[in-house]
Amino acid sequence: MAQSVAVKTRDTENVSIEVPLERPSEWEPEILAFACHYCAFAAADLSGVMRLSYPYNVKIIRMPCTGKLDQSYVLRAFERGVDGAFVAG
Amino acid sequence: MNMNTPTNTQKRGSVLIVGGGIGGMQASLDLADSGFKVHIVQKESSIGGTMVMLDKTFPTGDCSMCMISPKMVEVARHPNIELHTLAQITSVDGVPGDFKVRVIQQPRFVNKDKCTGCGLCEEKCPKKTHSEFEQNLAVRKAIYSEFSQAVPNTRVIDRSICLYLTKGKCRICEKVCTANAIDFEDKGREYDLEVGAVILSPGLKRHNPWLHQELGYGRWENVVTSLQFERILSTSGPFSGEIKRPSDQKHPEKIAWLQCVGSRDPHNANPWCSSVCCMYATKQAVIAREHDSNIKPSIFYMDMRAFGKDFDKYVDRAKNEYNVAYRRSMISDVREDPETQSLIVRYTGDDGKLTYETFDMVVLSIGLEPHSDVHEFAKTFGIDLNNHGFAETSVFSPVSTSREGIYVTGTFQSPKDIPETVMQGSAVAGSAMSLLGEARGSEVVEPVLPPEKDIEGTDPRIGVIVCHCGINISQTVDVKKIAEDVKNLPGVAHSEDMMYACAQDSQAKIKKLIDEKNLNRLVVASCTPRTHAPLFQETIREAGLNKYLFELADIREQCSWCHMGENEAATKKAGDIVRMNIAKVNRLEPVTTDSVPVTPAALVIGGGIAGMTASLSLADQGFAVHLVEKDKALGGLLKQVRTTLEGAEVQDFLRTRIYDVEKHPKITVHTETVIEKSEGFVGNFNTSLSNGKQIEHGAVIVATGGEEYKPEEYYYGENRYVITQRDLELNLMEKGPEPGSSYVMIQCVGSRQEPVNYCSRICCQDAVKNAIAIKEKDPNIPVTIIYRDIRTYGLREDFYRKARDLGVLFIHYEPDRKPEVTPMGRGVSVTTYDYMMRRPVTFQADYLVLSTGLRPHPASEDIGRRFKLTRNADGFFLEAHVKLRPVDFPSEGFYVAGLAHAPKNIDETISQALSAAGRAGVLLSHDRLGVSGIISKHDRDLCMSCLACFRVCPFDSPFIDKDGKVSHNEVKCTGCGICSGICPAKAFQVNNFTDDQMIAMIDALTENIA
Amino acid sequence: MIVGKQKPLDEIWSMIKSHKNVLVLGCNTCVAVCHEGGNKEAEILSSLLRMRASQEESGIAVTNSGVERQCEHEFFDSVKDAIEAADAVLSTACGIGVQFIAEKFPTTVVYPGLNTTFLGAVEKIGVMKEKCQACGNCVLGETAGICPVARCAKRVLNGPCGGSTKGSCEINKEVDCAWQLIVNRLNALGQMDRYETLAPIKDWSTDRAGGPRKQIREEIQE
C-alpha cells in the first residue's frame, strides 16, 4: 500500500496525503479526458490547428457539457486500467 | 421619415451586405435565419474584419477568435447566405425593395470546390511578403490565407507578387497541390445581383500614425501601433503570445500607451474621438500583465472614456489589481536612446515638474477613420456622407442612410465598440425585414430530402471512412492500416480510406456506398466534428439516413497535428479514437426532432422610446404587438428632453412616434397596465395583464427604461439656485439664460463612486449641450464645468470643442477632493482645487447645475423576478453575451432594449430597440420552432420525482406537471445533460450521449489494457 | 422520507472482505432521493469495492443490482437468484431493507451498507434535516406545527429550557431551538395565549419505548 505523509495545509491541521511512488522509466500511463464540446474540446482542436505538441497518451471523450459527467464513467475507466482521468470544461 | 414607405414595385426577398465584419455577419445571420437570401460582398479573401485581428476583448477578457469563429463557420455553412469574396460593387440602380447591383470579383486563382485548405501550397511557395493581417510583424507567402481560421479557408494567390503571374516562373503550388485546385487561368468575373435592400458595413481603416513623425512610428522600431500590439499579444500572432520588443526580441518591462493618436486632433488628423481606444489600451495593459507579471504599464491620456457597461469597474480593476499607472497628460514627442533602443518620453508629473521617463516599448493608440476610397464608395451607393466622411444618418433613425432601402451598420456610421456594432447589425436586419416584410421566404429554396430509411430492428451496418486529408493526417497516422484493422470489428460492414473525405466527390462516393452496402450508420475519421460534422450529417440525410446516426472521429486536430513525428504512437492512438467512435455508433438510435408552434406576436414591456421603436419595427415586419405601459401615457423619460446634442427637436419626433404607435393597426397599446401573471416558454407565452386582458405571444421585449437620480448632494432640494441639467434645459427653452448671471456645473453627481460605480454616459453631453445653448444666446455669461472626465465620445467630440471655442471653462476634479458648495444670499459659491494652478479656486454661481446620472427603473426588479431575468450588481439587466448577444437574454425568447440594459444616448437606445425587434423578428418569422436533436430525453417510468434535476437545470426545463410528477420541456432543453449527471434513477439520457454509449466508448478505449 | 448515510468504505470493506461473492443491492426510493443508497450508488459502491479488492489482491467478486423498494416482498423476485448465487449481500437500503433480506433469505449473510439516520425533509438540495421520531402520539396540534419530541435535544414539552440562546439549542449553534421556532410561530399565528397551557405528561407507550409496533388495516388484509 502507498505510504502517506502528514501535511499541514492552510486551513486544516496535518492532512495525510499519499506519497506518489516514483515513476518507473518505461511506464506509459493511460490518461482519459472528458471534455465539454464547447470549450475544452474546442481548445484541444485549437492546439492542433497551431501544431502544438503534447504527450500522446491522453485520449479525449467529447461530452455536451462537463455537467453530464457521471461518476460511473470515471470509475469504469479506473476499473479498466486507466491511470488518470481529468474533466475539462 | 416614416418607417414604412409604400412602393408599388414587387419586393425581392434578398439583401446585399457590403462588408463581412462582425456587424455584417450578425445582419446576415439574422436575415438568413428569418427566411431572406443574403449576399455578402467582401473585398478581402476572408470575412472577419477587424475583430478577428484582436486577441482579447474588454471588459470580460474573452478571446476574440473563440467568439467570432463559430459565427464565421455558421455564415459559411448557412444555406441562405452566399459569400462573394475578393469582390466590390461598382453600381447600384433601382428602388427600395428592388435594386440591381453590379459586382466585380477579382480572380482567386484557386478553385474553391477543390481546395480543402490543407496548406501544402503555402508551405512550398518561395515568394514571401509582409502579412497585412499580422500588421507587418510577420511574413506571408504569395499563395496564402489571411489567418489560420479564415473563412472560406480556400487559399488565394496575391497576383502582385506571385512569381508566375508577374514573371511567368515557378508554379510550384500547382505541382504540390494534390487536389489540383490551382487555376492560373482564373480571370475573375463581373455579374449582377438583384436584391431588395442594401446594408453597408465596410467598417473603418485604422489611422496610420506615420503622419506624426514626432511620435517615431516607422523610425523607432519599438514604437508600435495598438493593432500591432494586439497581434503581439495573440497566441496565434507573430510571437505566439510572448510579449517581445520588435528590435531585440527581449521581454519589455516598462510599456507606455499614448492615447488619442490621430483622434481628437483637428489640426493634423481627425477631430472626432474613436470611442474605443481608452478601453482597448486598458485591456492591452491588463492582458500584458497577465502574460508577464513584471510588465509595468503606463497610459498617457486626456480623458479616460470608460462610458460603457461595467467599463469603469474594469478601469478601476486595472488601476488597483493590475496597478496600471494612468497619467493625465499628452505626450508631444518620443525620442529613442540609440544604445538600448528604449524610448524617452517627456510629461508634466503630478508635482508639476517636467519629468523624463524611459520605456522599453511605446504603443500608439491609433484611432479609426473612414477608408480612403469612401467618397467614391458613397457615390456608388448614392448616399450622403457627413463632414467627417461617415455615412450621414440622423439621431432618430441611426441605421438608415440618406437613400431609402440602403442601411448602414457599424463603424462606417460612426466609431463604436463591438456590442454597438452587433446591435446595429441586428437593427439593420430588423429594418430590412420591415421593408421587405411580405417578400420573406420568396428567394429561399428548401432542399427536398428523401424519406428516412427505417432501420428499426436491423443490426448495425457501419461504414467507416478514414481520411488522409492530403498529408495532414496520413503523414503521421497510417490511415490504410486503421481502415484495415477496423474492417472486421462488430457492426462494421465496410471500411476504406479516402484522400479528402470532405471533398464533393467523396461525399457522392459515401452516398453511393450507403445505397450499395445498405449501410445504416457512418463513422468518418478526419478533422474536428465542431466544423465538419454538419457537412457529413447532411450527406447521409440526403442518402436517406437519419442524420444523427453519425459520429466524426477527430484524428487530425487531436492526433496527427499534435503528435507529428511520433507516427507509431499516433497511429495506435488514432486507432483507439476510431474504435471508440465505432463502439458508440454501434449503439446510436435515430433521433426524431419535433417542433413547437410559434405565436407570431410580441409583448413589449415599457412604452418609452425603446419600447415604441421596437413595437413599430415588429409591427412593420407584420407581427402583432402588445405594448404595456404602466403610466397613463406613452413617452417615458424622453418626455422631459427638449433637444438632442445635435440640436434636433425631440418633442416633435416623440409626438410623431407616439402617433405612429397609437395608429398602427398591428399594435395594441395597454396604458396604466402592468403584468399580472405570465407563463409558457419561447414561442408560446401566455400573459394576463392588470387590465383584465389575456394575450398570447411568442417573444418578450423588456424596455422598462431608467430613472433620473434625484441628488441629495450639494444642497439640491434645499437651495433653489441648485438645479439639474433637465431643469436648466427647461428654463433655457422657456426664458433663456438670465443676463448678468453665471452658471457652474458639476459632473458625475451620484455616479462613478461606490455603491454606484458606473458612468451614466449621457450627463457630459447634457452639460455641453446646455453650456453651448447659454453661450450662443449670451457669450459673456460665464459658464464653468467642473468634471472628472469629459466623455463626449465618437462624433460628439465636435460639441466639446465648440463649447471650449465659445469660452466655456473646464476644470478637472478628483473624487477624493470634490468641489465644496456654500449657499450665499443669491446663488452659491463653489470652491474646487485646480490641478493646473495647484491651488483652490472659487466661483460665484447664480445657478449651480448638477449633472445627475441614470438609475435602473424600480419596475425592472419585479419584471426580473417574474420572468427569471438576472440583473447585474447595479440593477441593470444582464444580456446573454456582452459582445455577441447584447440584446438577447440567456433564456430564449426574451430581449432587452434601452436604459433597462444600461445607460445610453437616444440614438443608441433606438439602435438597440431596432436590434431587439430584429432578433425577435427572426424568432417570430418561424411558424414552428424546431427542437434540436441533441437534447435530454426523460423516462417518466423510471423517474421518482426527487426534484434533483428540477433544482440544477440552468434552463428550467424540468417542471412539476399537473399530476404532481416531474415532466421535461424539451423545447427549453439545450442538451447539456446536467440532469442526467445528477439523476439518481438514470431517468434522463441525452441523445447521442447516452450512458451505454459513453460506457461503450470507455470500454473500447481501455480494451488493450483491461 | 427515510434518510440514510453510506458507511465509510473501510468499515464496509472490513465487513465483506472475507467473502468470495458479494452482491451490492440498491434500493431505489427514499435512500436514492438522498443520493446515498440508490441503484446508482450501489453501482458506484461495487465499483469502488472491486478496485479495493484488486489493490489488495483478494479474489472477491463484487456484483451489483437494485430493486424499486427493499421493503416489499414482490420486488425481490427479480433479484432472487442473484441473491442466492452470492454468499453475502451488501444492502444499501435503510435498516428495513437489510432486515427484510435477512428474513427472506435465512441462509444468506447480509450486511448494511448504510447507517439509517432519521425521518426527515430535504431543506435544499443535498441538505436533509430530522423532523419526526414516529412517537405514535402526535402533539403537533398543540405546538403550532413544530415537534419538540423530534427537534428538541431534551424533548422538553413545556419549553424552552434555560439553555436556548439566540434561537439556537444549547448543544450546538447550528441546531435550531425547537421552542424558539414554536414561539415564533405562535406569535405569527397570534396564538401566544396558548403558550401558557401546561402540556400534560406524555403517554410514551405508543413510542418505541412501548416495544416494536405493528399496524394492521383490517379491510385490505388478506
Add this chain to the structure above:
Amino acid sequence: MSQQRAVKTDSKLEKILAAGHLAVTSECGPPRGSDPDVITHKGNMLKEYVDVVNITDNQTSMTRMCSLAACIRLKQLGVEPVLQMVTRDRNRIALQSDILGAASFDITNVLCLSGDHQSFGDCPNGQNVHDLDSMQLIQTVRYMRDEGKFLGGDDIKRPPKMFVGAAANPFADPFEIRVPRLAKKIAAGVEFIQTQCIYNLDKFELWMKQVRDRGLHEKVYILAGLTPFKNAGMAKYMRSRVPGMDVPDDVVKRMSDTPKEKQAEEGLNICIESIERLKQIEGVHGFHIMAIEWEEKVPEIVKRAGLWPRPEVS
C-alpha cells in the same frame, strides 16, 4: 417585608420565607467519588451562614455521587438540604421512588430541573430519558404531596411532604416568554424559584418588574442567584461558553482591568454590591449563593451582605 403565608411542609426554608425573612441558600456539588467527607466539610463551612444547601444532580452531565446520598449526609450534619432532581437520567418510576427515599429521611426541599444535555458531560454517547420535563416533575411532586397518590393513581403510604422549587433563567431567549414561563411553573405548582446567576442587573430588574405586574411575586418565593467571579478568565468563560448566561461586557472589563492578584477580591465586591442592589427589588425573597468550588467564601459574603446571623425558626 411581605406578609405571613401558610406553611404547608416542615421545610425550614419555607418557614423562614413564610416568616418574611430574606432566605439565604447555597449549593455544593457532590464529589466525583464516594468520599463523604467532601460533603461534611462543605456542610460544616456553610452550616451557620445559610438556611439550606442545594445538592446538585450530576451537574453539566458530569457523573458524580448521587444527590440523594449527599442530602442524607447533610441531614445527618443538621444542615437542611435541597434535593435537586433532573429529568434527564431517571424515568417517572425512578423519580417517584427517589422522592419517597428522600422523604423517608425527612428531606423536605426538592428542586425540579430538566438538566444539561448529556453531550456536555463525560458520557456524550449515553441515552437520555426525559420521560417527564421539569414542569411535569413539579406537578408530580405536588400530586404525590397534596393528593398522596402515585402517578399511576394508587395511594402512597406516608406521602412525601416536599417544599417544591424550580430554577428560572430570566436571561435566556426568547426573553418575552420568560415571565409567562414562570407563570406556567406556578400553575404547575412550584413554590420557590432559584434564578440563574445574575450579572445583568438591569435586565433582572426588568424581569422582576414584569413578574410584579402579573402579581407572580405573591404566588412564589424568588431567590436571586449569585456566583462571585474568582478571576477575569472565569468571567470571560461564563460569558462565552455557558449557554443562557448574560455577562455584560462592563462587568468582564471591570474584572480584567483589576490586577491578577486582586481579581478574587473584586469578584466578591461585585457579588456584595449586587446583593445590596437586589435587596431593594420588591419581590426578591432571598439569595441563592452558588460559589462553585469556592464554598469557603460564602460565610464572608453572607456576613458582608448583612445577612448574618441567620434567623431561627421553630
